[in-house]
Amino acid sequence: MNPKVERIIYLGIIGVLAILLVSFGKKEVELQKEIPITVDQLYAKLQNPSVKVGKNFQIIDVREYESEDEDDEIGGYVDQHIPGAIPLPDCDESKAPPEAVEHINPYLPTVIVSRDGNPEIFKKCAKKFTLVQNLKGGMEAWLEEHDEIVEEDEYEPPKAGGGGGCL
């Protein structure tokens, strides 16, 4: 066979396979958005030493930043949040502290934490991130299972060289 034709055939096969691979990859990303991450899965992820919050993984907290209701057990971000979480109330950058907005990376694998894991808020927020999952049950579920693993202060950007909120 003519070497030029043979080369074209091989490259054609590789091209078709590459297109298939990319389309399957996109489908996988879309499917992952539909499956919420459970509290235990997130906990296991945070315990994994290779997962560094803020570097190769991020948690976005879409609850209000400061709760006005003092009797509210869940409260807002300042009252209690998952270590390393970045506040982004209602998924609106204008409501978030400016230093928090700077640290949001839309291309990192992301978990969205709302008050109760509301799928509507998640859908609104998911458009802003490439790889994103909803925390099933939201902050309510996290506090039921791991209420000892929370931070209770204003957002502090990760220090340079630090790994963020690793447990």
Next chain:
Amino acid sequence: MSMMERIIYWIAIIVLIAGIVGLKVQISHLEQQAQTVQTQSSEE
């Protein structure tokens, strides 16, 4: 076309096929999970 070039093309083809098969397995696993999640949410 040299034998070396042919081998490289075949390696690329095999790697891509392995990737596609891996993704396909992952997708069917995720589809099952998504179906379970939908069933659970409709029951709630």
